[in-house]
Amino acid sequence: MSKRAPLLERALEEARGAIGRQDDVERLRAKLGELPPAPVPSATAPTSVGPGAKLAIVTLTGALLIGAALLLMPRSSMNTPAPAHAPSRTPVSTLDARSAPAPAPMPATVPDAPSPALEAARAPAPPAKSAKRRVARAAEAIAPSHAPDPAPAELELLTRAHDAIEASPQRALSLIDDHARLYPSGSFAQEREALAIDVLRKLGRTTEARERARAFIARFPKASNVKHLARWLDAPSRSDHNEQARPLPTP
Amino acid sequence: MREVPEADAALGPSHDFEVVFRDMAPYVLRVLPRMGVRPADLDDVAQEVFLAVHKSLPSFEGRSQLRTWVYGICIRTCSNYRRRAYHKHEQITDAPVQAAAASAGPERRAQTQQALGALDRVLEALPIAQRSVFVLHEIEGLEMTEIASALECSKFTAYSRLYAARKHVERALRVLVPEGGP
Numbered sequence: 001m002s003k004r005a006p007l008l009e010r011a012l013e014e015a016r017g018a019i020g021r022q023d024d025v026e027r028l029r030a031k032l033g034e035l036p037p038a039p040v041p042s043a044t045a046p047t048s049v050g051p052g053a054k055l056a057i058v059t060l061t062g063a064l065l066i067g068a069a070l071l072l073m074p075r076s077s078m079n080t081p082a083p084a085h086a087p088s089r090t091p092v093s094t095l096d097a098r099s100a101p102a103p104a105p106m107p108a109t110v111p112d113a114p115s116p117a118l119e120a121a122r123a124p125a126p127p128a129k130s131a132k133r134r135v136a137r138a139a140e141a142i143a144p145s146h147a148p149d150p151a152p153a154e155l156e157l158l159t160r161a162h163d164a165i166e167a168s169p170q171r172a173l174s175l176i177d178d179h180a181r182l183y184p185s186g187s188f189a190q191e192r193e194a195l196a197i198d199v200l201r202k203l204g205r206t207t208e209a210r211e212r213a214r215a216f217i218a219r220f221p222k223a224s225n226v227k228h229l230a231r232w233l234d235a236p237s238r239s240d241h242n243e244q245a246r247p248l249p250t251p
Numbered sequence: 252m253r254e255v256p257e258a259d260a261a262l263g264p265s266h267d268f269e270v271v272f273r274d275m276a277p278y279v280l281r282v283l284p285r286m287g288v289r290p291a292d293l294d295d296v297a298q299e300v301f302l303a304v305h306k307s308l309p310s311f312e313g314r315s316q317l318r319t320w321v322y323g324i325c326i327r328t329c330s331n332y333r334r335r336a337y338h339k340h341e342q343i344t345d346a347p348v349q350a351a352a353a354s355a356g357p358e359r360r361a362q363t364q365q366a367l368g369a370l371d372r373v374l375e376a377l378p379i380a381q382r383s384v385f386v387l388h389e390i391e392g393l394e395m396t397e398i399a400s401a402l403e404c405s406k407f408t409a410y411s412r413l414y415a416a417r418k419h420v421e422r423a424l425r426v427l428v429p430e431g432g433p
Contacts, residue, residue, distance in 0.1 A: 008420060008421050008424055010366055011366040011367070011369060011370040011424060012370070012389050012390060014366040014367050014370075015281075015285055015366075015367060015370055015389075015390045016281075016390055016392075018281050018284070018367065019277040019278060019280065019281045020276055020277035020278070020279070020280025020281060021277075024277075024280055025273070025276040025277060025280070027294065028276055028280070028294060028297050028298065028301070029272065029276070031294055031298050032272075032298055032301055032302070032305075035268065035302075035305050155407060155410070155411050158407070159407045162407065187414045188410065188414075191410060
């Protein structure tokens with residue numbers, strides 16, 4: 001990973017220090033005033049739009065977006081996640097919420113114009129199915145972007161490796177090796193190395209995984225997963241083919 | 252050392268709004284300005300965030316970390332805020348807030364203001380999706396997995412946005428702030 005500009009580091013340090021002061025917090029609390037008891041979530045809360053109608057709307061929106069994506073996107077770009085600048089709360093992007101907040105209880109009648117607070121808190125639908133994920137990805141791909149993807153080919157290769165981990169870790173490792181050969185110091189070198197450690201563990205090649213973990217710590221000492229890796233390295237080593245890998249946190 | 256909220260560690264399975272508010276409010280007040288909320292609107296937008304938190308807290312199921320969930324609400328609220336400002340044709344750049352600098356000396360305060368001002372101007376030029384990832388990772392200290400969860404995108408999409416944002420910010424800061432300053 002490239003060394004960061006000192007100027008950026010200084011600006012970020014200042015930004016990190018700018019947490020709200022106690023008197024600002026107190027002023028905000030006073031502004032909120034007495035809050036009514038929060039509604040108790042209920043699975044049977046009545047809504048003005050029935051679940052069947054909601055499903056139909058979601059399905060129709062999804063179908064329209066898939067169509068739009070297929071019409072507008074070159075085939076090759078569908079595999080590369082593109083930076084999007086559209087707000088993440090489009091009806092479609094909410095379909096891919098795997099660990100997003102649970103739905104807020106709906107009022108008995110839905111107002112014509114929901115308040116901003118309601119809008120912000122409106123929760124995504126339940127965990128997505130694969131078709132819905134494709135819709136979300138298509139919507140992401142057609143979202144307009146101001147900045148070009150920094151390293152599309154590099155990212156695509158690593159994404160393919162990531163996607164192959166479960167079905168074929170050996171294939172994933174081969175793609176990771178390709179990435180290391182083509183982009184030894186690329187923008188995603190850190191993520192590649194973290195991925196390689198996980199895949200090696202998955203394949204039971206613990207000795208190699210440990211060597212790679214040590215190299216990772218030496219190369220990326222500030223990565224957020226370093227302490228987890230160090231803890232793993234400190235733990236008593238078990239023999240190769242005997243350690244069922246639990247994925248280590250990635251940076 | 253970056254200060255991060257302890258919401259999840261401090262709370263049990265049922266979340267009390269007052270505890271969540273006390274734990275998260277300083278960080279909500281930190282993140283909103285970096286997401287483009289101008290000082291004059293900060294209280295209103297923060298209020299919006301916590302009204303949304305209050306409304307939805309009972310149905311928070313813990314599928315993500317609480318702080319991730321609150322940050323997600325912040326980002327969506329900021330998106331709405333920016334959209335509203337856009338429709339009103341408002342320019343939403345402004346002088347940066349001086350929360351951290353208030354207790355420092357005048358010189359330090361001026362440096363802080365200059366650095367934050369430059370950073371905010373640079374961030375203002377970023378698409379909201381890239382800005383969100385950059386701010387949540389570089390300033391709020393969220394891990395990329397959490398960010399992907401908060402923004403409802405894949406981890407690799409989050410990474411690509413982060414790298415695009417970093418590249419833009421580094422380049423633009425060099426232009427905006429001459430060598431030696433702040």
